[in-house]
Amino acid sequence: MANQFQQANLFELSGDDIQVTYSPSSFTGDPLFSYRDPSTNVQFRGSDIRSESTEIGELLTVTLEQIPDLRTVTFTLVLPxxxxxxxxSGICIQVPGITTATHTSIAGPVLGPQKTYSQVYLSGTAQAVSF
Structure with missing residues (x-):
């Protein structure tokens, strides 16, 4: 008899003072993404969560900060x-998260790299829940 697996639809992850919870669906049908670190605590839903399917997994990106004429900071979670x-009760997983700072200036291109990155590995659980 074949195993009847379900795809996980709730991810609760943490690492290096960052906590992320993601669900591709919810009671309202919208995807939900929460991000918390020592200075930021934000929630996103629907189209505020940008999703791209790639060979390495689903890239889920949210904008954490936008300061005109200075930078935009995004966080991308890589989920298989x-x-x-x-x-x-789910399965333990470890996945990368990437914070990207895109440097901007009203005066034109900035000197040096226009994007800088930092990476964290997040560990936690992936489980299937009913909404």
């Missing part, structure tokens, strides 16, 4: 498809 047993 995760299959879990129905009714289980």
């Amino acid at each position: 498809v995760v299959n879990v047993m129905p009714g289980s």
Whole structure:
């Protein structure tokens, strides 16, 4: 008899003072993404979460900060498809998260790299829940 796996639809992750919760669906049907670090606590829903399917997984990007004529800061979570047993408490996963600072200036291109990156590995659980 074949296993009847379900794709995980709730991800609760943390690492290096960053906590992320993501669900591609919710009671309202919208995807939800929350991000918290020592200085930021924000929630995103729907089209505020940009999603792109790639060979390395789903790239989920949210904008954490926008300061005109200075920088835009985004956070991207890389999520693979995760299959879990129905009714289980989930599976432990570790995935990368990338913070990108895009440097801007009204005077034109900035000197040096226009984007800088920092990476964190987030660990936690992926599980299938009913909404």
